[in-house]
Amino acid sequence: MQTSVHRLRRCRDLGGGSFALEVDGPIPPTEPGQFYMLRTEHRWPVQLPRPFSLYDRAADGSWGSFLVKPVGEGTRALCALRPGEGMVLNGPLGQPFPREIEDPVCIAGGVGLAPFLLLARQQKAKGRDLRLLFGGRTRAALSGLEDFAGLARVSTSTDDGSHGFAGMVTALLDDQLQRGAVEPGEVVFCCGPDPMMHAVAQLCEARSLRCFLSLETYMACGYGVCNGCTVAVQGERFKGWPYSRTCMEGPVYEACELRH
Ligand SMILES: Cc1cc2nc3c(=O)[nH]c(=O)nc-3n(C[C@H](O)[C@H](O)[C@H](O)COP(=O)(O)OP(=O)(O)OC[C@H]3O[C@@H](n4cnc5c(N)ncnc54)[C@H](O)[C@@H]3O)c2cc1C
Numbered sequence: 423m424q425t426s427v428h429r430l431r432r433c434r435d436l437g438g439g440s441f442a443l444e445v446d447g448p449i450p451p452t453e454p455g456q457f458y459m460l461r462t463e464h465r466w467p468v469q470l471p472r473p474f475s476l477y478d479r480a481a482d483g484s485w486g487s488f489l490v491k492p493v494g495e496g497t498r499a500l501c502a503l504r505p506g507e508g509m510v511l512n513g514p515l516g517q518p519f520p521r522e523i524e525d526p527v528c529i530a531g532g533v534g535l536a537p538f539l540l541l542a543r544q545q546k547a548k549g550r551d552l553r554l555l556f557g558g559r560t561r562a563a564l565s566g567l568e569d570f571a572g573l574a575r576v577s578t579s580t581d582d583g584s585h586g587f588a589g590m591v592t593a594l595l596d597d598q599l600q601r602g603a604v605e606p607g608e609v610v611f612c613c614g615p616d617p618m619m620h621a622v623a624q625l626c627e628a629r630s631l632r633c634f635l636s637l638e639t640y641m642a643c644g645y646g647v648c649n650g651c652t653v654a655v656q657g658e659r660f661k662g663w664p665y666s667r668t669c670m671e672g673p674v675y676e677a678c679e680l681r682h
């Protein structure tokens with residue numbers, strides 16, 4: 423983990439209210455699912471930095487980008503940066519999606535798309551196309567979809583049927599299971615809003631799929647000091663502790679490790 427100031431190169435409008443903020447390197451090697459705490463160098467309006475997955479990274483680390491949706495003061499300040507202005511990065515932080523899973527079925531909702539572009543690049547380097555199910559309310563909400571062209575086999579779903587499968591992404595997964603495009607025993611990686619992840623985890627349990635979730639828990643420090651990001655857990659990995667810090671042992675957990 424390191425803290426460093428990076429210049430904004432450009433802010434790319436991805437549609438649907440989200441932006442790809444591209445900063446100068448060096449960006450350290452970062453695994454899909456790891457995150458950075460970000461703030462602007464000047465005029466940061468809130469007390470604490472905010473957590474974001476790394477969205478993209480040049481192979482040589484000479485630039486990196488973050489997919490940011492403005493939802494509050496911090497995210498609005500990041501998206502208001504002008505080219506040449508500074509962004510403070512602290513990372514990479516947290517545990518990535520398990521590296522040993524060769525061909526996961528990835529499921530994303532909204533800005534939960536962010537960790538999967540790095541994974542798609544990793545898979546491409548191994549000669550595989552990432553399988554990605556990407557859901558949103560409307561076509562406009564599928565921000566970043568174009569960035570996966572040529573890198574992944576993407577199936578989309580929209581609640582209003584304006585792009586891809588008509589319905590929620592869980593119904594799309596169910597449909598793929600029924601058609602044999604996804605089979606029991608396969609492994610799902612999921613990132614998105616909590617209700618979506620909960621529904622995906624339930625479906626996976628019912629259909630004998632292993633499921634890993636990347637949580638978007640509130641975080642204060644991002645590196646294990648404040649205990650502000652705990653979730654209730656179970657399982658050997660936690661050595662009897664009933665709670666886990668998302669920023670340290672997460673943000674990626676196997677669904678069966680989480681207690682509700
Ligand atoms: C590991 C991790 C990775 C993330 N990656 C991304 C990413 O790639 N792109 C992205 O746009 N966002 C990502 N997020 C979410 C992002 O950190 C929050 O949107 C951001 O902290 C909001 O800050 P703010 O100051 O703009 O909003 P605030 O003023 O703090 O909050 C604005 C509104 O958003 C809600 N909110 C804020 N944070 C969260 C949260 N974590 N979960 C649910 N609701 C929240 C608040 O309740 C409030 O209603 C990630 C979060 C985590 C933990």
Ligand code: FES
Nearest residue numbers: 644646648649669
């Ligand atoms: S955010 Fe402070 S301990 Fe996790």
